Amino acid sequence: MINVAFGFNDAYAKFCGVTVASILANHKILSPVDKLNFFFLGNISKENKEKMFELKKIQDCQMSFINMDDNLFKDLPMGTWDYSTCYRLLIPEVLPAGEKKVIYLDCDIILNRDIKEFWDINIDGYYLSALYGKLSPYDDNEMYFNAGVMLLNLQTLRDFNYKDKWRDFAKHNVNPDRFMFPDQDILNGIIKDKILPLDSKFNMLMSHFSDFKGQIEDIVVIHLGGFKPWQPTCKHPLKEMYFIYAAMVPWKIKRESYLVYSLKFFKKHPLFFLQAKYWKILKNLFFHKNN
């Protein structure tokens, strides 16, 4: 089985559905071990679960929903982030103990090729594989990885006592000035070595597109981070491919107009221009460095 995990809330269920549809549509089952096994971390409504199950029409697969406890994150300076972004931190402890490896994906992603190409990467001896380099939003010379696309070695993470390490970090070492991406900053705070750098074709953020030397058909994972494909401000050169898969799901994926987008933004950030932190977030979004 190929394990794939997501963490989200009801507002993002439809976007997760698009990612799942893109995985199913591009995957070939050549033997029983190739069957897809999805783990959905989040407290999801019955209606959204039923819609997710409808995607099995594209290809048969396993789907499990795992309820999460938001109390674990209530002391973190979350800013405007939803707790669900932190669910990825719990993957090694909430997945069945027998699972050795899992792919984690954000819900702003589509697969452009068979996910097996990503799954087959050998991560023996590593904690995880991710896009890794001088990607830090805090310091241009600091090594940092993007936590939106990861291949996790569950065995080495459990042996590392990861479960206690991230809780300890979240309790004692969180620096609110270096906490623009809660989940990603905690992961980068505790995992400093045994990271296998991923080729950008497995996490094609807009920031990496101009340096990519291959063909578009070679790209495996397209990450529509920063501005999302349904937002009018998204400038990712591959964003139209998103709507091929958006048409396959039982939810309506609407493109937001500039007006709707602006109203939502000001509702979420009513005093955003008064807070230095938001300028940093905006700067980061415009340069598409992360997420």
Ligand SMILES: [Mn+2]
């Ligand atoms: Mn993302």
